[in-house]
Amino acid sequence: MRTKKLSTQITISQLTILVCTVAIGFALFAGEERHQLDRQYQGEALAIAQTVAGVPEIRAAMEYGDAGDLVQMVAERIRRNSQAAYVVVIDRDGVRHSHPNPALVGQPITEPVEALDGHTHVGIDPGSLGASANGKAPLYGPTGDLVGEVSVGILETRVTGHLLAELPSFALYTALALAVGVAASLLLARQLKRSTFGLELPEIAALLQEREAMLHGIREGVITLDPDGRLTLANDEARRLLPTRDLQLGVPLVDVVPPGRLRDVLSGAIGGTDRVVLTGDHCLVVNRTPVSVAGRDLGAVITLRDRTEMEDLVRELDSARGLTDALRAQQHEVANRMHTLAGLLELGDREQALRYLTETEGLAAERADAIRERIGHPLVVALLLAKTTVAAERGVDLVLTEESWLTETCPHARELITVLGNLVDNAVDAAAAGPPPARVTVDLEEGPDDVLVRVRDTGTGIPPDAAAHIFDDGFSTKPADGHRHRGLGLALVHRLTRRRGGSITVSEGPGATFTVRLPQSQRAASTPQRTGAPS
Template sequence: MARPGRSGDVLGASRARGWLHSGAARVGYPRGRRLSGRILVAQLVILVVTGAIGFTLLGLAQRAELDRAFEERAVAIASTAAAEPQIRQAMEQGAPAVPGGVVQTVAERVRAASGASYVVVIDLNRIRHSHPDAALIGQQVAEPLVVLDGRTHAGIDTGSTGRSANGRAPLYGPSGRLVGEVSAGIPETQVTSEVWRELPTLGLYAGLALAIGLATSVLLARRLKKITFGLELEEIAGLLQDREAMLHGIREGVIAFDPRERISVINKEAERLLGLTDQQVRGARLDDVLPDGRLRRVLTGTITGNDLTVLTDDHCLVVNRMPVALHGRELGWVVTVRDRTELVGMMRELDSMRGLTDALRAQQHEFSNRMHTLAGLLELGDYDSALDYAVDTAGAEPAFAESVRARIGHALVVGLIVAKATVAGERGVRLVLAEQSRLSEQPPHLRRLLTIVG
């Protein structure tokens, strides 16, 4: 199969560009930013928005993770204080809840060493035995004890020292009896500070993702520009309108094939001439929709040439197949199909008329010859021979015409046969109609019959 060359470059770059500019102007689309610029801006907006959302969600997730970490740290501080022997012994012995006591002293030492905002020791009566605010020592807490189940607990506390990550641990005396609860808290300012320290790292990741996305968007824009041959959206829209108007507004069938010989475009005229439908053939190969024969071989390029004639059951078609390339890249093939049925029929009728004219001319010539012969006999005075000749010639042709008319019902066919017999007689050939020949007054396919007889 021939490959497309310069002569087959049907859609030249400059010519295609001219078509598209005119199409875009005709549909009335305003020319804005280039397609690559639009894609880049859209992708950038999407990346920025998604990056901001992701950064926010990641920050919230990091904050929640830090909250859990500080709550666990508060639980560890409370457990450490609950394990102090001095606190355990004093609480089991029922030491008074007074500022400066043993419990207060040890709890403050633990608080200072751990960086907690408070370490509060509470007995089973919910009386505070230690607190950063000495005025609250000896007073009862409002909330119930949560460590009566013997397990540690963590959460967020909004007590007198402000919002903090809170951890609570059960307090057992030296005998192993539950004697109270230790509550430790880490101020929220520490958690917030830790979050702010993590934000630059998170921002770096978000910026890196944004840069990668931006580079990908640039590559995508360039790729799309290459695929669309540098055309803008308005030009593509104009091209589509022009193509639809051209395909369905012409009286020639058009079929387009992609490089893999699959049908990509077929217009209404081609559907009518080939007896196919767009839904049936779109994306299919001709081998799957047409039987083997001259028509399929011409359409697929197996039989090459210009203005190839193909006869189908209903049409006489003239087929041309041309390769299509743009910027040196092979795009496929375009096949045009023209219906020559009416023209061929008219040419056949013209041939029949020419045959009748030739027959009339032959009859006129034969009649002239007979008149000259008869005049010569009369001039020679051979009247008997002249009479015999006149009788013979007068009865021969009418008899043949009557025999044809008796078996052939249609007048046009009768006239054609008699005319052909006259032409044959002029050329020394005798035309005989077989005895079994019969034709009705309204024969089917009269035009084709006249063509064959002629």
């Protein structure tokens, strides 16, 4: 069976409700109008009864007992003039002295004489002539004694005729109200159809189910905003990735996300695609896409991709590539030495060959020993040796200052690897692109309160307009290489330093000097004494 369209269902439902409501209202009005007419005619009947009760001839005839046909004659004249159904004059014993049916004159009534209590009475009287709106008034004689009652009735058929005469006008008003309701229903159905973009109920339900399955099944964070920037949806992954867990729907996004680059990207203050943002725990790739349907602005959809593990792998690959470059550089250097040595041996100059071999080996050993004398931690030593070889291949002289000193038990060795590696790589790039002679100077000093890392280069320095953004996520003065996201190295160093309670600063030049201080909160219990003088 084919399901009716949503607009048709809404129209039919509203029309049914309108018709039922109007019909009930019409019935209630008709009933109330009938009661009102009954009260009106009962009041009219009572007024006639009171008029008859005030006629002097009737009062005297009823008190003195010489009524004869006078009461019947006067009562009938008043009945005809007032168009009442009956005017009945009754004595205290319940005997009729007037009636439209002359045969009933002198006959007693079956019900008690109500007006003997001295009060007027109204109601619906079934009567011998049919149901009627009745009014009863007490009848007093000339001396003031209560001698009977006057009962006047107006047939209900007259009341019904009056009601039927009024109903057509009310039916017209009802029909007009129903027509307005039908028009409003059609307009509402049309508006709802526009609001649902023509989708029917089964389609809307299917879309909702598919949306819930998709949002909670994908491994990307999804956030939707309305045109006013209020949060309308956030899946589980988005709540996990964002630094705030209080993502309440209906609240502006800027009120739940702390100030910073993340909020600027999410709100659209910073545009572009694949924006990289670092939070306390994650490296996110954020995309914000405005949404509009049929020319209407519906807000925006924001996707969050967690690239933390990928970026870690990329940096590990970069480290491996750096070691590979170092080994390759050493291979070239060794190959050159072997060629020189082979040439000397071919010339038969064994003494010169031995002297050359001793000198070259001594220089490499002397360089390694010079670093080991100042740096006690083997991981830092290995990093500096590798970076020295890579820098030399690029024509950059990497120098460790004589004041440098780092113990083997330095509590920040792993952090130093990340900090020093990123700073040296940037410094080598800057020095290689700067004026000769290209040099990078590294200063590592471990004190009682903190560990100092200072890296200086001879490059062109940090541009004045870039100094305020040098540690922002995704900001870089280097051109994009098309393979990886730029602007993460210094941001990672900044985040790591701040998380460890340290500080990082950069000079304005010439060249650039980055200074990092890491507090010695995790310093080892015992620190070996310095055993050698710097060479």
